[in-house]
Amino acid sequence: MSSSDAVVKLTVDGEIGVVTVNSPPVNALSQAVRQGILENINQAVAHEQVKAIVLICDGRTFIAGADITEFGKPPKAPSLQEAQNAIENASKPVIAAIHGTALGGGLEVALCCHYRVAVPSAKCGLPEVKLGLLPGAGGTQRLPRIVGPQKAMEMVTSGQHVGAKQCHAMGLVDELVAEGELLSGAMAFARKVLAENRPLRKVRDSDDKVVAARGKPELFDDFRKAQARKFRGFDAPEFNIRCIEAAVNLPFDEGLKRERELFSQLMQGTQSAAQRYVFFAERQVWKIPDVPEATPQIPITKVGVLGAGTMGGGISMNFASVGIPVTIVETNQAALDRGLATIRRNYENTAKRGGITTEQVEQRMAQLTGTLDLNALADCDLVIEAVFEDMAIKKEVFAKLDGIVKQGAILASNTSYLDINEIASVTKRPEWVIGMHFFSPANVMRLLEVVRGEKTSKTTIATAMGIGKKIGKIAALAGVCHGFIGNRMLRARSLQANAMLLEGAMPWDVDRVIYDFGMPMGPFAMSDLAGLDIGWNKDTTSSSTVREVLCEMDRRGQKTGAGFYDYDDKRVAQPSPVTEKIVREFVAKAGNVAREISQQEILERCLYPMINEAAKILEEGIAIRPSDIDIVYVNGYGWPVYRGGPMFYADTVGLANVVASLKAHAARLGPDFTISPLLERMAAEGKRFQDMK
Secondary structure: OOOOOOOEEEEEEOOEEEEEEOOOOOOOEOHHHHHHHHHHHHHHHHOOOOOEEEEEEOOOOOOOOEOHHHOOOOOOOOOHHHHHHHHHOOOOOEEEEEOOEEEOHHHHHHHHOOEEEEOOOOEEEOHHHHHOOOOOOOHHHHHHHHHOHHHHHHHHHHOOOEEHHHHHHHOOOOEEOOOOOHHHHHHHHHHHHHHOOOOOOOHHHOOHHHHOOOOOOHHHHHHHHHOHHHHOOOOHHHHHHHHHHHHHHOOHHHHHHHHHHHHHHHHHOHHHHHHHHHHHHHHHOOOEOOEOOOOOOOOOOOEEEEOOOHHHHHHHHHHHOOOOOEEEEOOOHHHHHHHHHHHHHHHHHHHHOOOOOHHHHHHHHOOEEEEOOHHHHOOOOEEEEOOOOOHHHHHHHHHHHHHHOOOOOEEEEOOOOOOHHHHHOOOOOHHHEEEEEEOOOOOOOOEEEEEEOOOOOHHHHHHHHHHHHHOOOEEEEEOOOOOOOHHHHHHHHHHHHHHHHOOOOOHHHHHHHHHHHOOOOOHHHHHHHHOOOOOOOOOOOOOOOHHHHHHHOOOOEHHHOEOOEEEOOOOOEEEOHHHHHHHHHHHHHOOOOOOOOOHHHHHHHHHHHHHHHHHHHHHOOOEOOHHHHHHHHHHHOOOOHHHOOHHHHHHHHOHHHHHHHHHHOHHHOOOOOOOOHHHHHHHHOOOOHHHOO
């Protein structure tokens, strides 16, 4: 028997040996857990009284995966495969009893058991692809032998968590047992296995479903084609598919060898390093050095939102979706009705896709109250302003709110650029004023930039970050500067993209390089999508830029069917001869001779000034740490997660190479461009942003 303080213990109840894992919080597969499983399974097999074994976990979940604290460290014996072999080769039936989640290595352990039972609320999955990896402990070889290659591909390339009822239907789980009665249900199932003299069923020996797919390469080709857009740029989904192909076409042990080879390639590659880096960065971003975790927060029981437009409506949905009542204020009834109708339509579309029930649509809509009366916000705990991006308007709104909303409530601005300190200055409660910059569409995008002013209290910061987590956002804290973290860096890219137009590049040349890098779209396609007339005024336009001329021609982007690009009736973009002519005229007007600009130069001039600006943001204390900047870009601006964010990417390129490139391009970067002293110093010292603490 195991010692009383062991994380894995064996108890015997009649003919059933129960091996229990108790390693909070999620029973991860640490060295101690692996050792405990190996020893206790062997003890149960050797125990004369035991005829069948149940593997179960204490706490809130079955084994939820690998121990992330062991990532990047030398492996410690025993390996997971040794523990799995002890289970799979046991001379007595082993039954996995699943509750909570059986994920990654946890599911791979369960797949080595001869049978699996689960409570209805349990979920199973192989989410390694989200870390740029594949299941490396036989998951890609055993899973298709139970659920078939098609479903296995879906699971390993998406990392989806599959509910127990669906797992039962596909054969992954042998029996569902009553909620709250997992141990007794698993023991009853074990006794049934003994009574019926069921075989020691090894998943590895079950070939029916993989043999049925053998000689059908179209199964894999069709899947690749169907998912091509989703998998664009990622290595891990393709490697996962190759492993399922190996399960179909090779004997089990050869398939296992192929899995290990491909796992090793991914583990040693830059993409997985980037995705694992982001995984940890998303946990680090919540830690604020001068705001301890124990900082008291204001309970947010009612929220007010000013504006029912695209942003205001999306912001309101975040709170309604988690059961927090929202009062939405608009200036006229038509705008309010339109906003509420859009929210309902968004919820109903989610219901049509199966994301929520029709009952949940009504529950969420019931949380929303529309009004034209600003005084209705008096008893709110948090009020978020989402009005026009104009300082005079913002200050007028905040001055009014300060006189209406109860003391002790937080007043937040959704501003993308403006000075939170100036906004706070018109109130008598600057310590309760903060920026909460949501990204459009606010009900979908994960990022929330929380902007602290000079006088913002720690309680206000802690509350804003806490409510961000509650509504499912990744919240990154920023200081005050024009554009904060994300938009300030984006401006650096925009300046270079537009400068290259005057040197001979076409919008689609620039966009193609940025798209091929992994971004959803380039800067000019993004402008067309947002609308070229954002910030443009027809009364003051002067034909001084390509964008102004396009707007003057009523080419304002996708909404008018033309902008930098021409669009067909399905909004499919084509390079525009009109835009090309305008660009060439501007090149001539600037006195330049159009030149061929290489893809590498386009990439460097778009991305390296962003990295340089990010280094200045760090120097100025606007961002807490480099990884926070990466979280902003991965979650708010479409930076490909497999490149880890601008700072991680700079490390992979090498800071010395970034600085050398910036110096090589200096003559074209504009008279106001300067290299960050921090970036230059780190480059000279051979340091990386990842090493900054």
